[in-house]
Amino acid sequence: xxxxxxxxxxxxxxxxxxxxxxxxxxxxxxxxxxxxxxxxxxxxxxxxxxxxxxxxxxxxxxxxxxxxxxxxxxxxxxxxxxxxxxxxxxxxxxxxxxxxxxxxxxxxxxxxxxx
Amino acid sequence: xxxxxxxxxxxxxxxxxxxxxxxxxxxxxxxxxxxxxxxxxxxxxxxxxxxxxxxxxxxxxxxxxxxxxxxxxxxxxxxxxxxxxxxxxxxxxxxxxxxxxxxxxxxxxxxxxxxxxxxxxxxxxxxxxxxxxxxxxxxxxxxxxxxxxxxxxxxxxxxxxxxxxxxxxxxxxxxxxxxxxxxxxxxxxxxxxxxxxxxxxxxxxxxxxxxxxxxxxxxxxxxxxxxxxxxxxxxxxxxxxxxxxxxxxxxxxxxxxxxxxxxxxxxxxxxxxxxxxxxxxxxxxxxxxxxxxxxxxxxxxxxxxxxxxxxxxxxxxxxxxxxxxxxxxxxxxxxxxxxxxxxxxxxxxxxxxxxxxxxxxxxxxxxxxxxxxxxxxxxxxxxxxxxxxxxxxxxxxxxxxxxxxxxxxxxxxxxxxxxxxxxxxxxxxxxxxxxxxxxxxxxxxxxxxxxxxxxxxxxxxxxxxxxxxxxxxxxxxxxxxxxxxxxxxxxxxxxxxxxxxxxxxxxxxxxxxxxxxxxxxxxxxxxxxxxxxxxxxxxxxxxxxxxxxxxxxxxxxxxxxxxxxxxxxxxxxxxxxxxxxx
Numbered sequence: 001x002x003x004x005x006x007x008x009x010x011x012x013x014x015x016x017x018x019x020x021x022x023x024x025x026x027x028x029x030x031x032x033x034x035x036x037x038x039x040x041x042x043x044x045x046x047x048x049x050x051x052x053x054x055x056x057x058x059x060x061x062x063x064x065x066x067x068x069x070x071x072x073x074x075x076x077x078x079x080x081x082x083x084x085x086x087x088x089x090x091x092x093x094x095x096x097x098x099x100x101x102x103x104x105x106x107x108x109x110x111x112x113x114x115x
Numbered sequence: 116x117x118x119x120x121x122x123x124x125x126x127x128x129x130x131x132x133x134x135x136x137x138x139x140x141x142x143x144x145x146x147x148x149x150x151x152x153x154x155x156x157x158x159x160x161x162x163x164x165x166x167x168x169x170x171x172x173x174x175x176x177x178x179x180x181x182x183x184x185x186x187x188x189x190x191x192x193x194x195x196x197x198x199x200x201x202x203x204x205x206x207x208x209x210x211x212x213x214x215x216x217x218x219x220x221x222x223x224x225x226x227x228x229x230x231x232x233x234x235x236x237x238x239x240x241x242x243x244x245x246x247x248x249x250x251x252x253x254x255x256x257x258x259x260x261x262x263x264x265x266x267x268x269x270x271x272x273x274x275x276x277x278x279x280x281x282x283x284x285x286x287x288x289x290x291x292x293x294x295x296x297x298x299x300x301x302x303x304x305x306x307x308x309x310x311x312x313x314x315x316x317x318x319x320x321x322x323x324x325x326x327x328x329x330x331x332x333x334x335x336x337x338x339x340x341x342x343x344x345x346x347x348x349x350x351x352x353x354x355x356x357x358x359x360x361x362x363x364x365x366x367x368x369x370x371x372x373x374x375x376x377x378x379x380x381x382x383x384x385x386x387x388x389x390x391x392x393x394x395x396x397x398x399x400x401x402x403x404x405x406x407x408x409x410x411x412x413x414x415x416x417x418x419x420x421x422x423x424x425x426x427x428x429x430x431x432x433x434x435x436x437x438x439x440x441x442x443x444x445x446x447x448x449x450x451x452x453x454x455x456x457x458x459x460x461x462x463x464x465x466x467x468x469x470x471x472x473x474x475x476x477x478x479x480x481x482x483x484x485x486x487x488x489x490x491x492x493x494x495x496x497x498x499x500x501x502x503x504x505x506x507x508x509x510x511x512x513x514x515x516x517x518x519x520x521x522x523x524x525x526x527x528x529x530x531x532x533x534x535x536x537x538x539x540x541x542x543x544x545x546x547x548x549x550x551x552x553x554x555x556x557x558x559x560x561x562x563x564x565x566x567x568x569x570x571x572x573x574x575x576x577x578x579x580x581x582x583x584x585x586x587x588x589x590x591x592x593x594x595x596x597x598x599x600x601x602x603x604x605x606x607x608x609x610x611x612x613x614x615x616x617x618x619x620x621x622x623x624x625x626x627x628x629x630x631x632x633x634x635x636x637x638x639x640x641x642x643x644x645x646x647x648x649x650x651x652x653x654x655x656x657x658x659x660x661x662x663x664x665x666x667x668x669x670x671x672x673x674x675x676x677x678x679x680x681x682x683x684x685x686x687x688x689x690x691x692x693x694x695x696x697x
């Protein structure tokens with residue numbers, strides 16, 4: 001098993017963080033947060049990967065006849081997707097309100113809270 | 116009895132579902148009653164389970180018990196600390212719902228059930244996180260309580276400050292949670308297990324810790340420390356607490372932030388404390404450094420705030436630093452002290468927020484300078500406020516004083532100075548507010564402000580400004596303060612807490628002469644600081660030297676994210692000696 005998927009996961013996470021730190025648009029920032037989350041999908045699926053294995057679906061597969069990839073991480077990734085959808089929805093709703101009330105979605109121009 | 120553990124999460128979720136579906140047709144009083152009933156029922160269940168938590172209960176949800184030591188099921192653990200946190204979260208939810216009774220103005224006017232439903236969801240998430248026995252479910256409940264908390268923080272969607280604070284809160288906490296999930300993925304890759312104790316055993320089997328263990332440790336702790344608002348992960352907290360509705364502030368400051376510290380305690384104890392994990396000396400090193408930094412930054416920032424809710428929020432940050440130092444001490448005595456401290460701090464902080472909410476609803480402002488001398492007529496609230504501030508300083512026999520005394524004795528050494536200083540400064544700031552707002556002491560502070568957030572022109576949370584403070588809004592903080600007094604004054608209570616947290620490993624927490632003297636010292640220091648600040652503001656300086664520190668709190672999400680990454684690196688660096696020596 002190569003180390004490449006793990007490096008990709010780390011890179012995707014960091015690039016998302018970079019985007020968040022330098023974002024000039026809050027919608028873009030919420031998108032960057034979703035990029036960070038994609039890193040967790042990559043990592044989880046890489047953890048469960050096995051060479052020469054197939055999907056863990058036993059409808060047309062006799063149990064034990066072929067190796068399958070780890071179904072636990074796939075369940076985790078699915079749950080993770082649901083969590084991510086919820087978070088993104090709530091945050092985008094908040095950005096919408098910010099745009100309506102502040103008249104901008106540029107974080108540099110929000111100055112209500114500081115000090 | 117252990118079959119009742121999942122019910123602890125199911126009851127509030129069921130109540131929330133009921134309120135969301137039927138809330139449109141319910142009158143407001145009915146929706147609030149249903150909310151209170153479900154929250155109180157959960158609280159009663161949590162307390163009943165807590166009384167039966169020795170020996171600890173374990174429940175494999177849905178009957179997925181391990182076969183041959185292997186299981187993919189969801190495990191819930193009902194031990195003293197977990198059920199204690201669940202009980203605390205539930206009781207505070209009841210208090211917050213009682214506080215918002217009838218007067219709290221809820222934006223969706225035609226849906227009376229929405230606010231109590233969100234509160235119940237929040238309660239369910241917190242209870243679930245407290246009793247989760249495997250790391251992935253801890254993450255899921257962590258996110259459940261976080262997402263509901265974002266929605267509750269931004270509940271008054273027409274307030275520009277509220278939505279901005281909620282967004283910072285949301286982005287930072289979710290990013291922290293994803294870092295935690297990366298760590299969980301790494302731990303699963305190493306051990307093939309998700310249950311916390313099983314991961315710990317797996318790490319020990321693998322041998323001495325390596326880079327992967329360190330990375331997993333730093334990532335998982337990042338998520339939990341963002342929640343626990345440790346410096347430099349803390350920036351979201353003042354922004355969120357300053358804008359959240361008062362009943363929500365009571366829960367955020369009283370128990371949600373503390374759940375982060377509880378998570379650090381639980382994860383370290385079960386996952387990383389073995390020979391394959393992070394050595395105790397490294398954890399102590401990391402938590403004492405972060406905790407001391409958190410205590411100092413929190414106390415300094417707390418002292419120089421004029422927005423009362425922000426001031427209380429920074430006081431929470433400062434006290435979180437003390438909790439983290441206590442957790443880092445890793446001794447049963449320190450655990451008992453932290454548990455007592457967290458319990459009574461929750462009551463006191465919630466009471467102080469409740470009193471501040473009364474000011475907001477009565478005067479439409481939470482600004483210390485603008486309110487100077489205006490609240491003279493609120494005698495009852497003034498008494499509660501001063502009592503809360505004194506107990507925050509650790510005045511015996513309040514529970515905070517006892518918890519802090521036990522903790523100071525367990526930690527010892529030069530850190531005692533930090534404990535006394537932090538409680539004196541934070542309590543002094545609250546007393547200064549009380550002296551100015553309720554008694555009109557000293558000259559009127561000047562009103563101009565260039566950079567900082569003031570508390571002027573805030574919208575009251577009630578439908579209109581109150582002409583008098585309703586009884587529920589004073590009864591709730593009064594009850595909370597009495598409870599927090601009872602925690603230190605009723606001898607059996609501290610012993611019961613000690614027994615639930617550390618069993619018979621430590622002597623029951625009790626007052627000692629040194630503890631009483633240290634508590635009195637910090638109270639007197641707080642009184643002195645407050646008097647000096649209110650009567651001779653010039654003598655203590657205008658805080659120009661804190662300007663660089665205050666500019667860090669810029670309200671800018673990008674800055675906060677950068678600080679979080681720096682914090683993760685710092686955490687990994689503090690635990691690095693493990694790898695170099697291992």
